[in-house]
Structures are given as structure tokens and as C-alpha cells.
Amino acid sequence: MGVHVKSEIGTLKRVMLHRPGRELEQLVPGELERLLFDDIPYLKTARQEHDQFAELLRRNHIEVLYLEDLMAETLKLNEHLKEKFIEEFICDSGNNAYLNKKVLKKYLMSIADEKTLVEKTMEGIFFDEIASEGKNPLVDMVRNHKRFLTDPIPNLYFTRDPFAIIGNGVSIHKMYSGTRRRETIYGKYIMEHHPDFAGTVNQYYKRNDLFSIEGGDILNLSNRVLAIGISQRTTPEAIELLAKRIFADEYSEVETILALDIPNIRAYMHLDTVLTQVDYDKFTVYPGILGSLRIYEICKGDKEETLNVSELEQSLAVILATHLGLDKITLIHCGGKNGIASEREQWNDGSNTLAIAPGKVVVYDRNNITNQILREHGLEVLEIASSELSRGRGGPRCMSMPLVRGDI
Incomplete structure (x- = not known):
């Protein structure tokens, strides 16, 4: 069956989740920072919320698979x-x-x-x-x-990060933090040996490569354009290596990679915590990154295994529109014009939306200001409960690993 993901908004057909398990009950206050948590989720409620998330996906005709x-x-x-x-x-x-x-x-x-x-x-x-x-x-x-x-592996319910589907291939990652590095073992064995994937999925990155990269930083903008965040957890060295391997694959359609250099702080740990696509011409964005964002265009070089890299001077909106072949795109600000709401709702993953079809997104219910703004821009907004799931610092996109999307 393999994998097929060439956009962020194509109709989602098959997705992989991990239902929170007893690993969350092993969290204790003295170990939270090391295990990348700010608080201790209550497992019973976290499972109820996650089950609601999975059921919402199924009601929208999406096949839900579980990592475990x-x-x-x-x-x-x-x-x-x-x-x-x-x-x-x-x-x-x-x-x-x-x-x-x-x-x-x-x-x-x-x-x-x-x-x-x-x-x-x-x-x-x-x-x-x-x-x-x-x-x-x-x-x-x-x-x-x-x-x-x-150690327990409590971040596992954020299945987006250990690996990323790029077209018909996969990037299996070297995770930034030692506490998360075992997460990629499961993806490696599944992709190499499970009958749904074995022998059909090219690996662009391997878990024993030297430099860290995580799936929350990888956005499939189109079949030809990939966006990757240079972040707290993804290095430029990893992006260069990934780019060379993608460009060397004769079956890959990717021609351009946009590297977005976002602030290196925990609040913006991945690109998808500050920028996600929600429709053909619409993105959610945390406005706090716009003043300091630097964007680089990476293309295949003239010689084998070389890259052409240039810094782009235009605004994020212009760059996205140009690379998507559109006259313009709309950046929908997380929290709107309210600075306090913007910071608060970004912290609670208001920008971390999961598009399950063009203009149809899954979001946390707690980000009521951003959700209302999304509706005002014509989007269909599906809310899920988030009192416990949000304690792990990740939203609906973080909790889902699309395996198959329809083309747009």
C-alpha cells in the first residue's frame, strides 16, 4: 500500500496515531523538564480526549491506525x-x-x-x-x-515528529532530545518490515544520521515544494542532507525546499507550532515570528550532490504565494489582533491545525478566539477537547501522522 502525501491539505485518507498509554503515568515532577513536559496529564481524561479525536477522524471517513x-x-x-x-x-x-x-x-x-x-x-x-x-x-x-x-517515552502521542512522509517516501528522524530518540525505532521497523510498507517506501533520512530533524518542522506545501523549519530541534545540516537525498531520488517531484529560520525557543519548538496550511490559499500563523523570520530557497545544484541556496527577501505571504503559483495567500493570525490572546493561544497550539481536507481543519476547543477567526475566513472548524492532551505541548497536527492524502 505504501505512503502518499504531497500536500498539507489534500483529503486525509489514512493516518497513524498513538493512544496515550501508561508512559504518561510514569511522569513525576522532578523528571518533567528532562522528559520535555511542563505538567502531568491525567491519563484517563487524556485517553478520552484522544479517543474523541480518533472518532472524529473516522466519522470523516479517515482510516485510523495506531503506532502500537x-x-x-x-x-x-x-x-x-x-x-x-x-x-x-x-x-x-x-x-x-x-x-x-x-x-x-x-x-x-x-x-x-x-x-x-x-x-x-x-x-x-x-x-x-x-x-x-x-x-x-x-x-x-x-x-x-x-x-x-x-525511561518511559511520554511524547509518543505526538506521532508527527519521529518521522515524516514526503511524497511517496519517508524521513525517519534523529530526534533532538535523547529522551525522544527511541521513538523512531518503531517507525523504522514498521516502514521496513510491515507488509503495508515494506519495500515500497524510500527512506530519505535515517535515525542514525548525525544531525537532528523532527517532523513538526516539515510541511508538504505541494508535490514540488517542501517547507522545513530551522528550529530548536531541526538543524540546517540535517536539512541539507535531506535535500540532497530528495533531489537525488528520480521518483521525487520535489524541486524546491524553503527553509524557514524561526526563533530557537521552546515555545516555537517546531515550524508547525507557528505556521500551518488550512486551505489552498490560507495559512494560520503566529504573528510574533513575522518580524524576525528569515527564509532560504534550496534547489538542486548544477553538479551531483550540490545545492543552490539563496536567501529570499520578500515577505512570507509573497514567498508562499509565489511558490504555490497563487496571486496571493491569506495569513490568519493566531489570536487575531489581541497580543495577549495571540501569545496564550499559540502556547496552547492555536496555530497547530490539522487539515483533513481543503478548508476543513481539526483544532483544540480551548483556542476560541483563533477558532472563531478561522470560521470568519470561511473554514469548517472541527473542535476536540484539550484539557489534558495540550499539557504535552502539541496540537492536532502534532498528534497525527498522515500516511495517505488525496492529491489536490
Whole structure:
């Protein structure tokens, strides 16, 4: 079946989500910053909100797949992968996991049910869940037995970031933060071995590449134009490497990559927290970035594996219109003209919309000012509850990984 995404607004047909799991219940105040959270979501309500999100997508004739199910199916259909997956997971889980790799591997190999195994790797493993070999007596005596041997992976419900579909290919990412790097293991195994994708999806970026890049920074503007944010989590080095590989693929239609250099701060961690497309000629934008935004155009160079790069001097609106072949586009300001509302609603992902068709978007209900402005611009706005999901600093676009969209 493969993948097919050549725009941000084409009718969404197939999407991958991750239903929040017990990994959220492993968050504690002292670990929040390291695990990239500002608060602790309440799992029961977070699941209810996420289920509402998934059901809304289904009601709009979108096939919803779950990361945990796809990974479990991959292991079930390829029994020889279980040991390899566990070894790779342990290798990426830090020094304590590696120090205890023998007993940790035995523990994980003993989990017969594939989905239970996958969910266990996601939720984290305590030291006292495995038997000590007695090789580290000082460590065994002084460690806190509530301490994690492998950390939980609480950011997983933001499936947009670990990889990105670009045309008929995929970019599997080197995540910026160590706490998120294991997330890409699942995407790698699914894309390489699940029967829906194996052998049909070209990989433009690999999880062991050197420089960080994340899916929230990648926007498919059209079949020929890609936008990528230079952000807190995506480096220019990664963009150059990705560009060279895309341009080298004879089946890729992408001719131009726009690199948008946004402020390197947590509030704007990805491009899609400040800019998303909602219709053929409309984008939501956080106005706070417009004064400092620098935009670069990247095209294939005259020689193999070279790039032509130039800085564009026009405004964001003019650049987007030009590259989309339009006379003009409309930038819809998050929060409108109210500066306080703009900052508050951007923080709560008012600019992080998920278009499921041209002019039809899914948004958080809490951003009432921005949502009303979207309606005034003629958009169909579908709201979902967000009291707990929003605590993870990501909106509907962050929580969804489109696998197949219709062409526009």
C-alpha cells in the first residue's frame, strides 16, 4: 500500500496515531523538564480526549491506525525481528539499560504477546522489575528501586515528529532530545518490515544520521515544494542532507525546499507550532515570528550532490504565494489582533491545525478566539477537547501522522 502525501491539505485518507498509554503515568515532577513536559496529564481524561479525536477522524471517513498496533503486527508477522528489536531498544535506552542488558533482554524476550511487549518498551521499566545478577553490589544497595532502568517515552502521542512522509517516501528522524530518540525505532521497523510498507517506501533520512530533524518542522506545501523549519530541534545540516537525498531520488517531484529560520525557543519548538496550511490559499500563523523570520530557497545544484541556496527577501505571504503559483495567500493570525490572546493561544497550539481536507481543519476547543477567526475566513472548524492532551505541548497536527492524502 505504501505512503502518499504531497500536500498539507489534500483529503486525509489514512493516518497513524498513538493512544496515550501508561508512559504518561510514569511522569513525576522532578523528571518533567528532562522528559520535555511542563505538567502531568491525567491519563484517563487524556485517553478520552484522544479517543474523541480518533472518532472524529473516522466519522470523516479517515482510516485510523495506531503506532502500537502496527509495531505489534510487524513483530508478529516477522518473528525473527523480536530479538533484534529488543537489542536495539536496549542499546538506545542508556547506560543503565546497557549495564543490565543480559537480564533486561531476558525479561523482554519473556513477554510473549507482541502488543504487551511494545507497550512495555513505551511505558518504561523499573529496576525492581528485573532480577539483579549481583555483579554490581554497590549499585544494587544504593539505587532507588523506583528508579527507571529504561525511561518511559511520554511524547509518543505526538506521532508527527519521529518521522515524516514526503511524497511517496519517508524521513525517519534523529530526534533532538535523547529522551525522544527511541521513538523512531518503531517507525523504522514498521516502514521496513510491515507488509503495508515494506519495500515500497524510500527512506530519505535515517535515525542514525548525525544531525537532528523532527517532523513538526516539515510541511508538504505541494508535490514540488517542501517547507522545513530551522528550529530548536531541526538543524540546517540535517536539512541539507535531506535535500540532497530528495533531489537525488528520480521518483521525487520535489524541486524546491524553503527553509524557514524561526526563533530557537521552546515555545516555537517546531515550524508547525507557528505556521500551518488550512486551505489552498490560507495559512494560520503566529504573528510574533513575522518580524524576525528569515527564509532560504534550496534547489538542486548544477553538479551531483550540490545545492543552490539563496536567501529570499520578500515577505512570507509573497514567498508562499509565489511558490504555490497563487496571486496571493491569506495569513490568519493566531489570536487575531489581541497580543495577549495571540501569545496564550499559540502556547496552547492555536496555530497547530490539522487539515483533513481543503478548508476543513481539526483544532483544540480551548483556542476560541483563533477558532472563531478561522470560521470568519470561511473554514469548517472541527473542535476536540484539550484539557489534558495540550499539557504535552502539541496540537492536532502534532498528534497525527498522515500516511495517505488525496492529491489536490
